[in-house]
Amino acid sequence: MSGDGLVAPLNAPAAAIPVPGVQPGTTGPFITAIYVIIYGPAGTPTGLFVYQPGTTPGPGNPPVLSVTEASADPYGNAVDQGFVSYGAASIVTQLTNGQLNIGVLYNAVTGNEPASISSPDGVSLLLSSGLDNDSDTFTSLSLQPASAAGASYPDGAIFVTGPLVEDSWHSMSLLTGFTAGGQTPEYTLLPDGRVLLRGSVSLTATHAAGTAFWTCPTGYKPAVAQFFATPNSLGSYALGGYSVHMTASNAQTGAAGVSGNFITLDGVCYVLSS
Numbered sequence: 430m431s432g433d434g435l436v437a438p439l440n441a442p443a444a445a446i447p448v449p450g451v452q453p454g455t456t457g458p459f460i461t462a463i464y465v466i467i468y469g470p471a472g473t474p475t476g477l478f479v480y481q482p483g484t485t486p487g488p489g490n491p492p493v494l495s496v497t498e499a500s501a502d503p504y505g506n507a508v509d510q511g512f513v514s515y516g517a518a519s520i521v522t523q524l525t526n527g528q529l530n531i532g533v534l535y536n537a538v539t540g541n542e543p544a545s546i547s548s549p550d551g552v553s554l555l556l557s558s559g560l561d562n563d564s565d566t567f568t569s570l571s572l573q574p575a576s577a578a579g580a581s582y583p584d585g586a587i588f589v590t591g592p593l594v595e596d597s598w599h600s601m602s603l604l605t606g607f608t609a610g611g612q613t614p615e616y617t618l619l620p621d622g623r624v625l626l627r628g629s630v631s632l633t634a635t636h637a638a639g640t641a642f643w644t645c646p647t648g649y650k651p652a653v654a655q656f657f658a659t660p661n662s663l664g665s666y667a668l669g670g671y672s673v674h675m676t677a678s679n680a681q682t683g684a685a686g687v688s689g690n691f692i693t694l695d696g697v698c699y700v701l702s703s
Contacts, residue, residue: 474499478508491515509534532559595620598627599646606634607642610691616649622701624649626680626694635687641679642692651675652700656683660693675699 469475476497480486491506494514502508511525523530523543532543542560549555557569596618603614610629617625630642645651654676661672661683672692674681682692 474501474503476502478502601628601630601643603630604642604644606632606636606640608633610693614643614694618649618701619698623698624651624701626697628694630692630694632682632686632688632690632692636682636685638682638684639674640682641676642682643680645675645679649701650678653677655699657697658683659696662686662690673697 467475467477474497476495476499478486478492478497479494480490480492484490486492486502486504488504488506490504492502492508492515495502495508496512497508498510500507500510509521509523509525511523513524514522516522519533521530521532521534521543523534528545528547530543530545533541534543544559545555545557547555547557554572555569556571598615598617601609601614601616603609607630610631612628614626614628614630616627619625624645654674657673657675659672672683673694674683675697686692
């Protein structure tokens with residue numbers, strides 16, 4: 430770098446490397462900066478707007494991500510305030526005013542409300558469902574801190590609004606070689622995350638030990654292999670063996686059996702796979 434030949438003042442600091450400015454219309458793939466300051470006159474949309482790759486920003490092409498307090502981008506496309514990622518089918522992820530909203534944002538016409546995570550008082554945590562229409566009712570889970578000064582709620586309390594709905598009983602679709610016994614074989618999911626079975630299964634053919642008689646549907650699969658000894662007429666019953674073997678995907682006979690033998694499912698209750 431050439432200079433003007435002047436002598437630097439006494440105790441003057443060493444010259445620094447010039448920092449390039451970011452010029453309007455910059456199209457380079459990278460910009461490195463220590464600070465990014467976004468501002469503008471009142472009424473002008475300011476913020477960070479990211480558009481779908483391969484498209485040109487403009488009217489009718491809203492951003493896929495925005496960080497702004499404005500209600501529209503510079504091209505007039507409607508946006509939501511806060512840090513917002515826009516997904517398919519109007520599903521957005523919005524962080525604003527200390528609240529995380531996930532889903533379809535509020536719509537006064539349809540009654541849509543997003544699910545949310547927030548802290549109304551800065552110490553508790555509120556998890557709330559969204560609404561699909563005006564006839565829906567919010568359900569929520571509130572976690573309260575223990576021994577919060579001046580708190581009007583019990584220490585460490587967990588509050589749930591809305592009913593805890595239990596699963597209904599479903600009839601098993603038994604595999605070939607098995608049929609319903611004296612009681613219809615059924616299964617249900619308990620509120621604590623376990624699956625409960627009931628009823629009985631009869632063999633219609635000779636089967637070896639470990640023969641699957643029911644394939645667990647998605648959402649009802651065991652977390653680990655488990656064994657259960659229930660009333661049955663299989664060969665192992667007199668020896669105290671188990672009658673039902675739950676694997677990661679199905680229910681199997683615990684021992685060999687012949688046509689007419691039965692397995693009782695009452696008492697089989699296993700931990701659900703996560």
